[in-house]
Amino acid sequence: MIEFAPDIPRWRQVADVIRQRIKDGTYPPRSRVPSIVQLMEEFGIATMTAHKVHRSLRAEGLIYTEPGMGSYVSKDAQVD
Template sequence: MDWKPDVPRWRQVYEILEARILDGTYAPGAQLPGVLALNAEFGIAQMTARRVLTELRDAGLAQMQPGVGTFVTELPKP
């Protein structure tokens, strides 16, 4: 992946996942990739992957279920 040097990596991965959620690649109710999957796909640290998932939750795009995973929330209709 070509990283933008002036943008934190967590933010870049966040924006990729956000776009996938908004374009329907990950539909409401779909499970998002976990920490290890994000680590493998993007080559980011596990702590960075956790931050991405937490930021998605904080933005209302995902909900975390401890011990189960992180899932896309139902998005409001435009």
């Protein structure tokens, strides 16, 4: 787990961690990213918070979700 800053929403802090992992190659293109349940377990966050992390990363074009299969890093994901 990470120590959360009190003045920044938790979903944003977790999304930043996942974004950094994509940037540094921990999650290369087309690799699977943590599921909602895995995010909840790793970061100790609520279900809705984990869903917001995925929604945010999808909106940025960093991940895509295959229904029933999971969420993956976009093949051309670019993190600035």
